[in-house]
Amino acid sequence: MYTERVMKHFKHPKNQGKLKNANGIGEVGNPTCGDVMKMYVYVENGMIKDISWETYGCVAAIATSSVLTTLVKGKTIEEALKITKDDVAKELGGLPSMKMHCSILAVDALKKAIEDYRSKEATI
């Protein structure tokens, strides 16, 4: 059902946990649907210096959270925002079709975190 890369990220997730110095936080999903994803970013000079996540959800939700953070860490905000759900799925060697919504969630959580950062920046 799941690719080896999905299982690898599920078993050994990258960048998991809270980020103490986060300057942007985004949360999507709800417990009723079975997925809640929270992304923490630390942005400096337009670049995602650090990123982490917390996820309540299935194997795909956890693996997509993990792999997305590896894709965007060290990238500029603009580059990070260009990443699509298909890029996430591709990086995992594919996802079962009914699990594709999990990769949208990860992308959306990141977008929200970046929006959060930008709104804070604007008020300063």
Place this chain on the structure above:
Amino acid sequence: MRVYLDNGATTKVDPVVVEAMKPYFSEKYGNASSLHVFGRETKEALENARSVLAKKINAEPDEIVFTSGGTESDNIALKGLLLCEKCRGKNHVITTKIEHPAVLNSCKFLEQNGFKVTYLDVDKDGFINLEQLKKSISSKTAMVSVIHANNEVGTIQDLEKIGGICKGRNLIFHSDVVQSFTKVPIDVNKYNLDLASLSGHKIHGPKGVGAIYVKKRLFVCPFMHGGGHERGLRAGTENIPGIVGFAKAVEISSEKDVERMKELRDYLIEKVLSKIPKTTLNGPRNNRLCNNAHFTIDNVEGEAILFALDEKGIAVSTGSACSSKSLKPSHVLLAMGRKKEESHGSIRITLSKFTTKKEIDYFIENLIEVVANLRKMSPLYKKI
């Protein structure tokens, strides 16, 4: 270590069963309908098997019809019988919200064909309300179909009382007894059953074989038409190795095994509830299938638990929406009043007579670790 705790899905075929089946592949392979010795020896095996099953549920041998499994038996009961009843002007069925999909989807099919179906509610432990059953009966009601032991949470319904109600109102009473067969005593006369669905592979028999008990003089429309096998109810050359294996599995089932499973199950439930915070048992403590334990573990998702345990060689199942093809949470848990999120975090552990205490300990040890890991990742979990 490989630990199989998904015996509600299917079971290991007992080696004793395999031995009993062996001669019926390449030695005694005759068609049971043939008149020669090849046919007669398989016919004898077939009729012996029929007697074994009949005896186990206090039926007559000719009330047992062999099928391909529990799903076919449920289909025969619901569709076969009711299509006949429709001709007599009855078009109402009463069943429950927690049936196996074989019954539920047969009911959906009947609804598309002019039937009305009442789905009885269940309480928080999964029991139906007998008053609601009584109130649902009308002059149009043909049949009541209630699952004996629920396949997800193991709730055992009181078939004797339900049967009594059906008898008083002259209704046909069917039960899917697939999960309870050989684990809970079944007496078709005492329970006033007209139809009961049985399966081989849930009781250490082979897959692809089941049976339906059809009370004498009850007219059921067959939907397999052919050479008139099985009293004309189910045409097709009988699956003799499967049937022999099924009967052997019934023959060697024992009360001792049931008691052992019950003890291990209680040990498991007690350990899980005491070692893992924010965990609840779904289904009742009493009147529960001897091999079933079912939990909701807060703030973690069932499919993730399943795969994390799978990595450790442990097999369980879950009622989480994420694990189902439909992405819908368990209809059984929802009927019991559980919230969707409680269903997402559910796991079912089903033991067998082969399960050992060592395996249960290994499971508990790993479940503690897996849940702790997943909770660490979960934004919802707050340490108490």
